[in-house]
Amino acid sequence: MSVKQLKVFAPASIANLGPGFDVFGIALDGLGDIIEAEQVDEPGVLIEVNGVGADSIPVKASENSAGAVFQHVLKEKGLHGGFRIRISKGVPPGKGLGSSGASAAAAAVAADRLLGLGLPARGLVELAAMGEAAVAGSAHADNVSASIFGGFIIVDERYDVIRMDPPSIGVAVASPDIQIENKTKVARSLLPEMIGMKDAVRSIGYASRMSAAVALGDTVLFGKSIGDAFVEPYRARIIPHFWEVKKAALDAGAYGCSIAGGGPSVFAVGEDVLSIGKAMAEAFGDIRADVLITKPSVRGATVI
Amino acid sequence: MSVKQLKVFAPASIANLGPGFDVFGIALDGLGDIIEAEQVDEPGVLIEVNGVGADSIPVKASENSAGAVFQHVLKEKGLHGGFRIRISKGVPPGKGLGSSGASAAAAAVAADRLLGLGLPARGLVELAAMGEAAVAGSAHADNVSASIFGGFIIVDERYDVIRMDPPSIGVAVASPDIQIENKTKVARSLLPEMIGMKDAVRSIGYASRMSAAVALGDTVLFGKSIGDAFVEPYRARIIPHFWEVKKAALDAGAYGCSIAGGGPSVFAVGEDVLSIGKAMAEAFGDIRADVLITKPSVRGATVI
Numbered sequence: 001m002s003v004k005q006l007k008v009f010a011p012a013s014i015a016n017l018g019p020g021f022d023v024f025g026i027a028l029d030g031l032g033d034i035i036e037a038e039q040v041d042e043p044g045v046l047i048e049v050n051g052v053g054a055d056s057i058p059v060k061a062s063e064n065s066a067g068a069v070f071q072h073v074l075k076e077k078g079l080h081g082g083f084r085i086r087i088s089k090g091v092p093p094g095k096g097l098g099s100s101g102a103s104a105a106a107a108a109v110a111a112d113r114l115l116g117l118g119l120p121a122r123g124l125v126e127l128a129a130m131g132e133a134a135v136a137g138s139a140h141a142d143n144v145s146a147s148i149f150g151g152f153i154i155v156d157e158r159y160d161v162i163r164m165d166p167p168s169i170g171v172a173v174a175s176p177d178i179q180i181e182n183k184t185k186v187a188r189s190l191l192p193e194m195i196g197m198k199d200a201v202r203s204i205g206y207a208s209r210m211s212a213a214v215a216l217g218d219t220v221l222f223g224k225s226i227g228d229a230f231v232e233p234y235r236a237r238i239i240p241h242f243w244e245v246k247k248a249a250l251d252a253g254a255y256g257c258s259i260a261g262g263g264p265s266v267f268a269v270g271e272d273v274l275s276i277g278k279a280m281a282e283a284f285g286d287i288r289a290d291v292l293i294t295k296p297s298v299r300g301a302t303v304i
Numbered sequence: 305m306s307v308k309q310l311k312v313f314a315p316a317s318i319a320n321l322g323p324g325f326d327v328f329g330i331a332l333d334g335l336g337d338i339i340e341a342e343q344v345d346e347p348g349v350l351i352e353v354n355g356v357g358a359d360s361i362p363v364k365a366s367e368n369s370a371g372a373v374f375q376h377v378l379k380e381k382g383l384h385g386g387f388r389i390r391i392s393k394g395v396p397p398g399k400g401l402g403s404s405g406a407s408a409a410a411a412a413v414a415a416d417r418l419l420g421l422g423l424p425a426r427g428l429v430e431l432a433a434m435g436e437a438a439v440a441g442s443a444h445a446d447n448v449s450a451s452i453f454g455g456f457i458i459v460d461e462r463y464d465v466i467r468m469d470p471p472s473i474g475v476a477v478a479s480p481d482i483q484i485e486n487k488t489k490v491a492r493s494l495l496p497e498m499i500g501m502k503d504a505v506r507s508i509g510y511a512s513r514m515s516a517a518v519a520l521g522d523t524v525l526f527g528k529s530i531g532d533a534f535v536e537p538y539r540a541r542i543i544p545h546f547w548e549v550k551k552a553a554l555d556a557g558a559y560g561c562s563i564a565g566g567g568p569s570v571f572a573v574g575e576d577v578l579s580i581g582k583a584m585a586e587a588f589g590d591i592r593a594d595v596l597i598t599k600p601s602v603r604g605a606t607v608i
Contacts, residue, residue, distance in 0.1 A: 015336065023509045069515055156509045194498040200534065205327045205460045207508045208515040212458065215519030221311055
C-alpha cells in the first residue's frame with residue numbers, strides 16, 4: 001500500500017574525487033537536504049524551498065531537480081493529481097557539493113516510496129539523474145548515486161552502480177565565496193573534448209588505485225590516489241588561488257586534495273582535517289571561504 | 305653473502321586486461337620462463353636460449369630483455385666479471401603473453417639475488433622494465449610487474465606497484481599463428497595520441513570496476529569489467545577475425561574478452577573456459593590458433 005506523505009533525507013556528496021570524472025562519488029556526513037512530499041489532488045508539482053541558499057533555488061518544477069523528478073513520475077505514471085513538496089536545503093547550492101543531486105536523490109526515493117513503485121537500484125539512479133539533468137544540463141549520475149546509496153560509488157553511463165563502504169578518513173572542504181552563473185554547465189564547458197593518451201593512462205592509474213583503496217579500506221592509498229590529469233587543470237581556472245589552496249592542504253598533511261565536483265569547493269582528506277581546513281581557507285587569501293570538517297557517510301537517502 | 309649461480313622462474317602475464325593500458329597486469333599459471341644465471345670471470349653477458357620460440361630470441365645482450373638487465377647491472381655496479389645466462393623459454397614470444405617481460409622479471413630477480421643487491425620492490429620493477437625496453441622500445445612495466453610479483457598488479461609510471469591476489473577464474477587464451485615484425489612497437493604505433501573525453505571516462509569506469517572486483521574477489525564483476533574504449537578498437541586491426549573471436553567467446557559464456565597486451569593473442573575469462581577456448585579457436589577460421597587454458601597465478605618470480 002502506498003502512503004500519502006513522506007519525508008526523506010539525502011546527504012551531500014563529492015563527485016569525481018580527482019580521477020573519477022562522471023564515475024566516482026562519495027556521500028558526506030552531517031550535511032544533506034530533506035524533502036517532504038505529499039501526494040495531493042491538485043495537478044502539478046508545487047514547490048516550497050527553505051534553508052541554505054533557498055533564494056537561489058528555482059521553484060518552477062521543470063527547473064528544480066526535485067521538482068523535475070516528481071513531474072517525470074506524474075507524466076510517466078499518467079497520474080491525475082499532483083505533489084506538494086517542501087525542500088529543506090542543508091547542502092549549499094553552487095559549491096560542488098552535490099546540492100541539486102541531494103534534492104534529486106531524496107525526491108527519487110520519496111516518489112518511489114510514496115507511489116510504491118518498487119524501482120530497482122538502476123531505476124532510482126536514472127530517475128534522480130533525470131532530475132539532476134533539469135538543472136545541470138547533463139544527466140551525470142555520480143552525485144545522485146552517492147546521495148541515494150551513501151558510501152563510495154562507481155557509476156557507469158547505463159546507471160549501473162557499484163557501492164562500497166567508504167574509507168574512514170577525515171574530509172576538509174573549503175568553499176570560496178564566489179558565484180559562478182550556470183556553474184555546472186560552465187564547469188563542463190571548460191573541459192577539452194580530446195585528451196592526451198598519456199593523461200588518460202595516468203588518470204586510469206589513479207582511478208584504479210582509488211577504487212582498490214576503497215575496497216581494501218586503505219585510507220592512505222585512498223588519499224594519495226586523488227590525482228587527476230585531465231579535469232583539474234581546466235577547472236582550476238575558475239577557482240581563484242586553487243593551486244595555492246591545494247599546496248596548503250598538502251603542506252598541512254593532507255594525503256590528497258582536488259576540486260569537489262565542478263567546484264568551486266576544494267576538498268582534502270587526511271588525519272588532522274581541522275588544521276588542513278584552516279590552511280586551505282587561509283590560502284584563499286582575500287576570498288572568504290567556509291570550511292566544512294566532515295567524513296564520508298555510509299548512509300544514503302533515508303526515509304525519516 | 306651473495307651466491308654464484310641461480311635459477312629463477314617467472315610466469316607469463318597478460319597486460320592491459322581491457323581497460324588498464326600500461327597499468328594492469330595479471331600473472332598466468334603454468335607458463336613461464338626459467339633463467340639460470342651464473343656470475344663468471346669473463347666480462348660481458350653470454351646468452352643461450354632454448355625452449356618455445358628460441359630461434360626468434362636475440363642472444364645479443366643489448367637486444368635481449370634478460371641480457372639487458374644483466375648488462376645494466378654490470379655497468380651500474382662497475383663489476384669486472386660477467387654473467388653466463390641460459391634462458392629456457394616457456395612463454396611463446398610475440399604473442400602478447402609477456403614473453404620478454406617474463407625473461408626480464410626473472411633476470412631482475414636473479415641479478416638481485418646473485419649480487420645481494422637487496423633491491424626494493426620499485427627497484428626490481430625499474431630494472432626489469434629497463435630490460436623490457438631493450439626489446440619493446442618503451443619501458444612499460446605492466447607485464448614485468450605481474451611476472452615479478454604474481455597476482456593482479458596496478459603499476460604507475462614511477463614503478464610503484466599495488467599487488468592484489470587475483471580472482472579465482474578460468475582464463476582461455478587463443479593465440480593465432482600470425483607473425484608481426486616488431487610487434488610491440490607496431491601495437492603501440494597503432495594507438496592514437498589523443499582520445500575522446502567520453503572514451504577516457506568510459507575506460508576509467510571499466511578500470512575502476514575491475515580494480516574493485518579484484519579487491520573484492522568478485523569474479524563475475526572482474527570479467528564484465530574487461531571493456532576498453534580506446535585501445536582495443538585500434539589494435540584489433542592487426543588481429544584477423546578479432547571481433548568474431550570476441551563474439552564467439554562471449555556467446556560461449558565468457559564474462560569478458562579482449563586483446564592480451566599488444567596481441568595478437570585474445571583472452572577471455574569465465575567458468576567453462578574449455579568450451580570458450582574452443583569457440584575462440586574456431587572463430588579464427590582458417591588461421592590456426594593455439595589455445596591455452598589457464599588461470600591467474602598468485603606466484604611471481606621465484607628462485608627454484
